Amino acid sequence: MTEHALLGAAVELAAGEGVLFTGRLSVQSRSQSWLADHVVLGRVVVAGTALLEMVLCAGEGVGCDRVAELTLAAPLVLPEVGGVRVQVAVGDPDEVGRRSVGVYSCPDAVGEGVWSLHASGVLAPGAAPGDVGFDGGVWPPRDAVGVDVEGCYEEFAGAGFGYGPVFRGLRAVWRRGEELFA
Structure with a gap:
């Protein structure tokens, strides 16, 4: 079992060193009703940050505390009634400990084997690479100009x-050239 709000169990795969994390998402679940607060064109869509959070949880579960790469493939749309089963599949480690990862879902109402890919990427052990060209100790960033966020929602x-x-949660935004900081 996991102690995660979206993933309830983890199972090691018998044929290799991969691990499968599973859960169920539903806007009708009392503990997940917050999912209904993210609507795109009239449909409840699981936020990309929630997919990232599930991948981070899976990574920590296999000793990879960094998401080296994550590509969103398709939105994970939740039904008004019922829910979806989710799986975060983590592959075997390669020679440097990196592992592939994929996030899948299958609606409750659909038979076995009808799974959709929503995100895929690579998990890696260790801390993130050092210099990213941004000093988080200086806020707002140097040379950035405040942007009015009144009425943005x-x-x-x-x-x-x-x-x-x-x-x-957006309270302030700054722009520096093409970059936005929030």
Whole structure:
């Protein structure tokens, strides 16, 4: 078992060193009702950060505390009624300890074997590489200019993105050239 809000169990694979993390997502679940606060074009879509969080949990479970790469393949849309089963599949480690990872789902109402890929990537052991060209100790970033965020959630809603209270954390934004900092 895992102590994660979205993943309830982990199973080592018999044929190799891979591990499968599983869970079930539903907006009707009392502990997951917050998922309904992320709406895109009228449908509840699991936020990309939630997919990343599941991948991070799986990585920590196999000794890889860094997501080296993650590509979102398709949105994970939740049904109004029922839920979806999710699997985070972590592959065998390579010669340097990196592991492939994939996030899959299957609606409750569909028969066995109908799984969709939502994200794939690579997990890696150890800390992230050092210099990323950003000094987190200086805030706001040097040479960045404040951007007005008043009414941004109304603008997002007009474009089809509905963010409920759980997803309304944006307080300030700064721009430096093409870069945005929030």
